Amino acid sequence: MRPVAAIFNLNHPAHTVHWHFFQMSVSNIVVIVLMLAVFVIAILAPFPGHRQGGGGS
Amino acid sequence: MSAAGERSWTGRVREHAVAALPPEKLLPDTQPSYVASWIYVFGVLSLASLAVLILSGTILTLKGPQWWHFTGVGHFFNSLHLWSVELFFFFMVIHLWGKYWMAAWRGGRARVWITGAITFLVAIPCALTGYVSQQNFDAQWISTQAKDAMNSAGIGAFFNLTNFGQMYSFHVLLLPAAVVAIVVAHILLVRKHGVVPPLEWREMAAKAQSPERTETSA
Amino acid sequence: MQEDARYREWSGAYRPYDLVKEASIALGVVLALAVVLTILFSSPDDPPSTIKQWSRTNPVDFVTTATTELDGSSGTGGYGPPYNHASSGQHIAFIYLQKWLGVSHPIDTARDYVLAPLRSIAGQPALQAAVTRYQAAPVDRQAAWASAYENGLGKAKTNPDGSISVPAGNYGPLPTMMGGLLSFAQAGGLDGALLTSRQFFQTDYTKPLLLMADGSVLADRAQAQHLLGDQWGMMNETGSYPGQVWLWLYTFWYQIKPFSTSANADILVMAVMGVLSLALILIPFLPGIRDIPRWIPIYRIIWRNHYRALDQHAVEPLHGAPEGASP
Numbered sequence: 001m002r003p004v005a006a007i008f009n010l011n012h013p014a015h016t017v018h019w020h021f022f023q024m025s026v027s028n029i030v031v032i033v034l035m036l037a038v039f040v041i042a043i044l045a046p047f048p049g050h051r052q053g054g055g056g057s
Numbered sequence: 058m059s060a061a062g063e064r065s066w067t068g069r070v071r072e073h074a075v076a077a078l079p080p081e082k083l084l085p086d087t088q089p090s091y092v093a094s095w096i097y098v099f100g101v102l103s104l105a106s107l108a109v110l111i112l113s114g115t116i117l118t119l120k121g122p123q124w125w126h127f128t129g130v131g132h133f134f135n136s137l138h139l140w141s142v143e144l145f146f147f148f149m150v151i152h153l154w155g156k157y158w159m160a161a162w163r164g165g166r167a168r169v170w171i172t173g174a175i176t177f178l179v180a181i182p183c184a185l186t187g188y189v190s191q192q193n194f195d196a197q198w199i200s201t202q203a204k205d206a207m208n209s210a211g212i213g214a215f216f217n218l219t220n221f222g223q224m225y226s227f228h229v230l231l232l233p234a235a236v237v238a239i240v241v242a243h244i245l246l247v248r249k250h251g252v253v254p255p256l257e258w259r260e261m262a263a264k265a266q267s268p269e270r271t272e273t274s275a
Numbered sequence: 276m277q278e279d280a281r282y283r284e285w286s287g288a289y290r291p292y293d294l295v296k297e298a299s300i301a302l303g304v305v306l307a308l309a310v311v312l313t314i315l316f317s318s319p320d321d322p323p324s325t326i327k328q329w330s331r332t333n334p335v336d337f338v339t340t341a342t343t344e345l346d347g348s349s350g351t352g353g354y355g356p357p358y359n360h361a362s363s364g365q366h367i368a369f370i371y372l373q374k375w376l377g378v379s380h381p382i383d384t385a386r387d388y389v390l391a392p393l394r395s396i397a398g399q400p401a402l403q404a405a406v407t408r409y410q411a412a413p414v415d416r417q418a419a420w421a422s423a424y425e426n427g428l429g430k431a432k433t434n435p436d437g438s439i440s441v442p443a444g445n446y447g448p449l450p451t452m453m454g455g456l457l458s459f460a461q462a463g464g465l466d467g468a469l470l471t472s473r474q475f476f477q478t479d480y481t482k483p484l485l486l487m488a489d490g491s492v493l494a495d496r497a498q499a500q501h502l503l504g505d506q507w508g509m510m511n512e513t514g515s516y517p518g519q520v521w522l523w524l525y526t527f528w529y530q531i532k533p534f535s536t537s538a539n540a541d542i543l544v545m546a547v548m549g550v551l552s553l554a555l556i557l558i559p560f561l562p563g564i565r566d567i568p569r570w571i572p573i574y575r576i577i578w579r580n581h582y583r584a585l586d587q588h589a590v591e592p593l594h595g596a597p598e599g600a601s602p
Contacts, residue, residue: 006317010515014501021530023507027517031147035520039151042095043576088292089285091581098301105301109309126320136318139516140309146521158573162559164282174556181521188519194321195513198497200480201488202504209365209541211376214357219485222478254285255578256569 077249085248091255096159099152100247106145107240111233113138118229122192142184149177161253169250172243179235186228189218200224319513321496326469326483329492330460334439337460338453339428340490344388345449346421349489352384358485359383365542372542380481388486392468393455402455405448412447420447437461504529524548 014025116134117125125131153173162170189200200218207213217223330337343349347361355362357379364373393406409417427441434440438454459465469483487493494503502508509526512518528534528544537543558564568574575582 007315010316011319011321011513012515013499014511014515016501016506023501025501025511025515025518027512027515028510028520031143031517031520035147035151038147039096039154042099042151042155043573045095047093047095047580084294086292086294087289090288090290090584091285091578092292093580094577096577098297101298101301102305105298105305106309108302109305113309132317132320133313135320136313136316137309139318140312140316141305143312143517144305144308150521155577157558158568158571159577160565160568160574162565163279164284165279167559170559171556174558178552178555184519191320192323193319194323194493194496195319197323197484197487198493198502201484201493202508206541206545208354208357209373209539210545211356211372213373214376214379217357217380217479217481219481220479225478250283251285254282254287255581256572256574257281258569258572258575 078245082248089252089254092252096151096155097252099148099155102148103145103152104240104244106141106148107236109141110138110145111237113141114229114233122190122225126192142187145180146184149180153177159253160256163253163256164250166246166250166253169243169246172239172246176236176239176243179232179239183228183232183236185218186224186232190221190225190228192221316516319516321500321513324487324492324496325463326460326466326487327463329487329490330457330465331437333490333492334433334437334457334461335428335431336490336492338431338439338457339425340486341389341453341456342421342425342428342449344384344486344489345390346418346425347384348421348425349384351382351485351489365539367539367542367546382482382485387469387472387482389452389456391472392459392465393452395468396455396459396464399455402451405451405455408448409452416447420445420449424449424453505535524551 010027014027016023016025017029113134117131117138120131125135156170156173185199185203189196189203204213204218207216207218216227326337340349344352347353351358353361355364356373356377359378359382363371366373390406390410393402396402409420412420423444424441424446427444427446428439431439431441438457441450456465459468466483469486470477470480472482497503497508498506500513501511502513504526507526507530509522509529510518510520525544525548528547529540534540534543554561554564
């Protein structure tokens with residue numbers, strides 16, 4: 001292995017979640033949960049109104 | 058304006074382009090008042106992720122495909138490239154979800170949706186060619202497994218996942234060029250048609266209840 | 276469609292907005308995020324397996340695989356196009372895309388993986404004599420030797436010097452041939468020979484990769500890393516890194532019937548995903564699917580400021596009135 005300076009070493013076999021035939025690594029579940037959370041927050045969070053430069057497209 | 062403008066190909070291209078996208082539309086400095094939600098930032102975040110992807114990928118191509126295995130700096134740029142891929146898909150899918158729930162294809166914007174969906178679908182094989190170009194165990198496994206899907210559809214006959222030279226060429230030039238071309242078309246279409254207005258649900262409900270109801274909605 | 280025409284143009288209020296500034300901020304944010312993630316987690320780089328390593332750590336598996344390459348019973352030997360004509364490959368009903376696109380990357384497993392590498396070894400007359408004896412024998416004798424040797428390999432032992440011992444049996448020249456191939460592989464010669472068989476410069480790793488994939492060296496590592504098909508491996512990355520989450524639906528089909536038990540699983544999944552991908556592209560034209568956003572009105576949350584402003588002004592929203600539109 002090459003020298004890797006990372007704060008969290010993720011080079012160990014993943015923890016997985018099993019349920020019937022469903023299997024997913026915890027890392028992937030974290031990503032999916034984050035996506036859903038960010039989507040919900042993006043929709044619900046108040047948007048600064050009528051100010052310059054804060055818009056989106 | 059040249060008198061030969063209408064006849065020459067150049068003149069006609071220029072006129073069409075300027076008619077479709079005058080400068081104020083191409084680079085507007087106002088936006089509709091209803092664009093007021095954080096969901097709207099995910100398009101530009103996807104674009105920014107694509108830019109970081111391409112920048113980090115360019116650095117990796119400068120030193121060749123083996124560099125990142127043997128130096129810390131190389132590994133740093135490989136990591137940047139991997140995380141910008143994750144960010145690209147992360148933001149792009151949230152952007153897709155937002156646009157779906159807004160029914161953003163309304164008002165003649167079907168091509169905006171189509172180009173966006175195609176971008177997503179082309180990015181997937183672009184990522185695949187990247188994964189099989191890593192020249193490590195992951196690349197060995199992914200190429201020997203995914204080849205079965207390619208071969209089953211006959212695609213393997215001309216797209217060989219275990220051929221590093223071919224996969225690297227697709228990954229560094231052909232597929233990113235395709236992604237960028239489709240993204241450019243997508244953005245120009247958004248600029249041309251504008252951001253889709255909100256659904257006028259109260260007007261629709263009122264119309265449904267009113268006695269002189271006209272055509273049902275599309 | 277009348278209603279759709281209402282949404283073409285917005286003639287209502289606009290406000291100032293800095294597009295270039297927003298794009299610059301987005302670029303800064305994403306760059307910062309990518310750098311932070313890099314510093315926190317770096318990226319995986321599990322070193323590749325080699326035939327040299329494989330033949331040293333699991334010589335029995337290596338020799339067994341090589342013998343199946345010799346008699347064509349290996350995965351690659353019976354694969355069909357694009358490698359050979361041993362089978363017609365996968366199909367849906369009468370559509371045999373795998374067969375129709377032909378053998379574009381021919382591999383003769385007996386020649387490419389065993390006979391040619393052995394013939395390239397110089398200075399070993401006993402080994403060359405064994406190969407000559409094998410090639411001179413009739414086909415059914417060759418098959419009988421290989422079959423008996425594969426049975427014997429099921430009870431083989433690894434010796435301390437890296438060679439293997441097989442119970443006595445009628446194997447013909449195979450033990451000598453495979454012993455020679457094993458030494459060649461353990462010295463690193465087979466990795467190189469498979470790569471440069473056509474010319475000096477090579478970028479095509481198909482031959483060595485298929486040989487390794489026919490054995491268990493890659494699959495054993497993959498299983499430990501949760502990368503196997505029935506571990507939803509398509510979505511996963513080595514280690515604990517997030518993988519290719521966007522492949523969730525591709526790998527999902529492989530987990531359920533009829534795909535999970537079908538010999539044509541790959542083409543079936545490709546077909547399903549092809550149809551669904553087309554559907555994704557064509558959502559604006561699919562009745563029902565395109566109407567769900569109206570039925571489940573998440574849009575009312577997204578545009579709540581707009582609707583609130585309409586209430587406050589109690590004015591009809593301004594929009595270009597297409598001809599014949601009702602007020």
